[in-house]
Amino acid sequence: MSLSTMPTTSETSEARATEPQRPFALRRLGTSFAMFRNPKSITGLVILGLFALVAILGDLIAPYGPLEKDFSALKQPPSAQHWLGTTHLGEDVFSQIIYGTRGVLVVGLVAGVLATFTAVVIGVAAGYLSGWRSESLSALTNVFLVIPGLPLIIIVASQYDDPSIVLISAVIAVTGWAWGARVLRAQTMSLRNRDFVQAAKANGERLWRIIAVEMLPNLTAIIASSFVGTVTAAVLGLTTLAFIGVIPITNLNWGTILFWAQQNGAFPDFWWWYVPAGLCIAILGTALSLVNFGIDEYVNPRLRSAGERARAMRKKGLSTASGVTAVRLADKDGDDAAGTGRASSAGADGEGAARP
Amino acid sequence: MRFLLRRLAFYAFTAWAAITINFFLPRMMKGDPITAYLQKHQSEFNPEAIDSLRTLFGLDSDASLLQQYLDYWRLLFSGDLGRSFSKGLAPVTEVIASALPWTLGLVGVATILSFVIGTGVGAFIGWRRGSRADYVVPFATFFSTVPYFWMGLIVIAVFSTGLGWFPASHAYDKGSSPEWSWDFIGQVIAHGTLPALTIVFASLGGWVLGMRNMMITVLDEDYVTVAEAKGLAPQRVMTRYAARNAVLPQLSSFALALGFIVGGTLVMELVFSYPGVGKLLLDATNAKDWPLMQGLFLVITLAVLVANILADVAHAMLDPRTRMMES
Numbered sequence: 001m002s003l004s005t006m007p008t009t010s011e012t013s014e015a016r017a018t019e020p021q022r023p024f025a026l027r028r029l030g031t032s033f034a035m036f037r038n039p040k041s042i043t044g045l046v047i048l049g050l051f052a053l054v055a056i057l058g059d060l061i062a063p064y065g066p067l068e069k070d071f072s073a074l075k076q077p078p079s080a081q082h083w084l085g086t087t088h089l090g091e092d093v094f095s096q097i098i099y100g101t102r103g104v105l106v107v108g109l110v111a112g113v114l115a116t117f118t119a120v121v122i123g124v125a126a127g128y129l130s131g132w133r134s135e136s137l138s139a140l141t142n143v144f145l146v147i148p149g150l151p152l153i154i155i156v157a158s159q160y161d162d163p164s165i166v167l168i169s170a171v172i173a174v175t176g177w178a179w180g181a182r183v184l185r186a187q188t189m190s191l192r193n194r195d196f197v198q199a200a201k202a203n204g205e206r207l208w209r210i211i212a213v214e215m216l217p218n219l220t221a222i223i224a225s226s227f228v229g230t231v232t233a234a235v236l237g238l239t240t241l242a243f244i245g246v247i248p249i250t251n252l253n254w255g256t257i258l259f260w261a262q263q264n265g266a267f268p269d270f271w272w273w274y275v276p277a278g279l280c281i282a283i284l285g286t287a288l289s290l291v292n293f294g295i296d297e298y299v300n301p302r303l304r305s306a307g308e309r310a311r312a313m314r315k316k317g318l319s320t321a322s323g324v325t326a327v328r329l330a331d332k333d334g335d336d337a338a339g340t341g342r343a344s345s346a347g348a349d350g351e352g353a354a355r356p
Numbered sequence: 357m358r359f360l361l362r363r364l365a366f367y368a369f370t371a372w373a374a375i376t377i378n379f380f381l382p383r384m385m386k387g388d389p390i391t392a393y394l395q396k397h398q399s400e401f402n403p404e405a406i407d408s409l410r411t412l413f414g415l416d417s418d419a420s421l422l423q424q425y426l427d428y429w430r431l432l433f434s435g436d437l438g439r440s441f442s443k444g445l446a447p448v449t450e451v452i453a454s455a456l457p458w459t460l461g462l463v464g465v466a467t468i469l470s471f472v473i474g475t476g477v478g479a480f481i482g483w484r485r486g487s488r489a490d491y492v493v494p495f496a497t498f499f500s501t502v503p504y505f506w507m508g509l510i511v512i513a514v515f516s517t518g519l520g521w522f523p524a525s526h527a528y529d530k531g532s533s534p535e536w537s538w539d540f541i542g543q544v545i546a547h548g549t550l551p552a553l554t555i556v557f558a559s560l561g562g563w564v565l566g567m568r569n570m571m572i573t574v575l576d577e578d579y580v581t582v583a584e585a586k587g588l589a590p591q592r593v594m595t596r597y598a599a600r601n602a603v604l605p606q607l608s609s610f611a612l613a614l615g616f617i618v619g620g621t622l623v624m625e626l627v628f629s630y631p632g633v634g635k636l637l638l639d640a641t642n643a644k645d646w647p648l649m650q651g652l653f654l655v656i657t658l659a660v661l662v663a664n665i666l667a668d669v670a671h672a673m674l675d676p677r678t679r680m681m682e683s
Contacts, residue, residue, distance in 0.1 A: 011571075043540065068668050080399055089598065092456075097594055122554035139366065139369055139370075142366060142370060143369075143373040143374065146370050146374065146660050146661055146664060147374055147377065147657055147660075148653075148657060150623075151653055152653070152654070153636070154622075154641055155641060155653065156381075158641045158642075158644075190588070212497075232501070236501075236503055239494055239503055240503060240623050241505075241506060243505055243623065244623060244638065245627065246641070258506060258509075262509065268512070268514070268517045268518060274509065275510075277506075278502070278507075278509075278510070279508065281503050282498060282501050282502040282503070284501075285500075285501025285502070286497055286498050287500050289497050290497070296569065300569075300573060302572055302576050303569055303571050303572055303573070342649030
């Protein structure tokens with residue numbers, strides 16, 4: 001996860017040179033979405049999009065209301081009427097999952113935005129400034145890194161009888177911004193002394209313009225990555241709080257379903273009650289991680305090419321460990337899969353078959 | 357030397373900030389603890405008893421905030437964290453001391469296991485990049501995003517209720533008390549297996565992925581190529597050259613992870629009814645037992661700080677460059 005290979009504006013200017021006819025705004029947009037243009041990120045974004053659709057269209061999709069009780073069907077296993085079975089009060093688990101998606105996504109999004117905004121402001125300021133101001137912002141970040149988040153959230157949230165969604169998101173954001181700020185500070189410090197920033201300074205550009213136009217475009221990948229990270233943490237934090245019972249049950253989310261399931265003896269027999277909610281959390285988390293891997297590979301091209309290059313070397317019967325000779329061979333390697341007859345060992349272990 | 361002083365200053369400042377936050381936390385909240393306590397035990401106290409309770413908790417005086425703050429520090433240094441409402445007015449330090457070994461034992465062992473296994477597996481996968489070992493990655497991703505508590509519940513359902521291999525809750529069998537005997541140690545291991553396994557499995561993925569990515573990055577460095585060109589054994593290149601450098605960021609995350617793991621195991625201890633610090637904090641929260649909550653929060657924060665110091669020392673020992681980084 002080395003950040004030393006961050007793209008500089010030279011890459012942006014190359015993109016400009018090759019696509020001269022497109023309007024400026026569109027080109028900017030295109031370059032800033034480049035980090036999502038790989039299979040991993042796209043897969044993650046598609047899954048996220050599906051969850052978002054479910055959250056928005058919840059009222060239309062859900063076959064029942066989330067608290068609609070059907071006392072003739074208590075603790076029923078999945079059936080045609082109730083796709084994921086029912087709870088001890090005859091509520092439809094499938095509908096609860098659908099309505100719960102909204103609570104999870106809203107808190108994740110709000111907390112993510114708040115935390116990322118704080119991280120950008122404090123991180124970039126700490127990196128751009130110098131002297132005691134930078135040091136004190138950095139110290140503040142470190143204090144928040146060390147203070148354990150979940151215990152603090154529990155203590156604060158338990159003080160309110162009916163904490164609102166915004167309050168919960170804010171508390172999660174307060175405990176979650178520090179890591180992003182630390183990474184952003186390090187990257188800003190390395191950008192501060194690059195030539196293009198010095199040139200902008202020498203041109204007499206104003207501070208906000210240097211930060212917004214020269215620096216932020218080079219920080220987008222890190223900002224996106226820290227946003228995705230905080231959303232993941234917020235989703236896990238929210239469901240955990242709901243499961244412990246710190247958040248009132250009126251705020252329906254996947255954690256609440258698990259809370260009810262545990263309170264009413266769903267474990268271990270009524271699997272349809274507790275398995276789907278947990279799986280949803282895990283799938284949402286996996287989707288967010290996939291987006292993050294995509295960003296990681298964009299930031300650090302070695303991660304992107306490592307697998308393909310090694311496979312290509314294997315095809316030629318080379319050990320992946322011997323980096324000395326392989327670099328040249330791998331470069332030449334086009335699509336001459338036919339020329340791998342001597343690499344019988346590589347073909348035999350099934351690696352060659354996996355790739356067309 | 358300068359490096360050491362800077363780190364020391366940082367830790368002193370962080371400790372001060374954490375303790376100060378701890379001091380202000382209950383004062384920002386509405387209501388005082390005595391009122392909350394009396395609401396629950398209304399009939400048990402006569403007015404004189406209430407007054408003496410107030411004196412006991414230092415709520416009788418109209419001291420200024422600054423005076424209270426100074427008193428707080430004085431009491432802290434004399435090892436007095438107050439008395440717990442929910443545990444029969446026992447000293448907070450004693451209550452915490454009885455729970456701490458359980459958490460330290462369980463979480464400590466599980467975290468170290470997870471870190472060692474995860475980093476080892478990650479180093480191997482990174483080394484054998486592009487081979488079938490890569491199939492571990494999607495599984496590691498999935499397991500690293502599963503919530504701790506849900507995995508714990510599933511594990512109980514399968515291995516305890518379903519198969520009956522391990523007990524589902526508590527740290528030792530009901531009816532026995534802590535003692536140094538083989539029988540009791542066996543009980544502790546049997547009761548600790550499921551929670552420990554859950555922690556290891558839930559946190560393993562992060563270590564594997566982090567180490568793999570660092571290995572891949574480091575393997576492209578010139579010094580690895582040079583080591584190979586010298587004809588060193590691949591085993592040696594992997595462990596002494598690549599892995600040794602790749603493990604450095606892992607160590608930093610290890611220190612930070614200790615903080616998050618304390619948070620994660622909080623719920624774990626609830627699920628397994630394990631008598632550790634996390635369970636104690638949840639109980640204290642439910643009972644609105646302020647002195648105990650404050651004490652626990654302080655202990656957890658200081659534990660994370662100590663972990664950070666250890667990680668710094670380890671980092672400095674492994675990486676001479678850190679010691680020279682002055683600015």
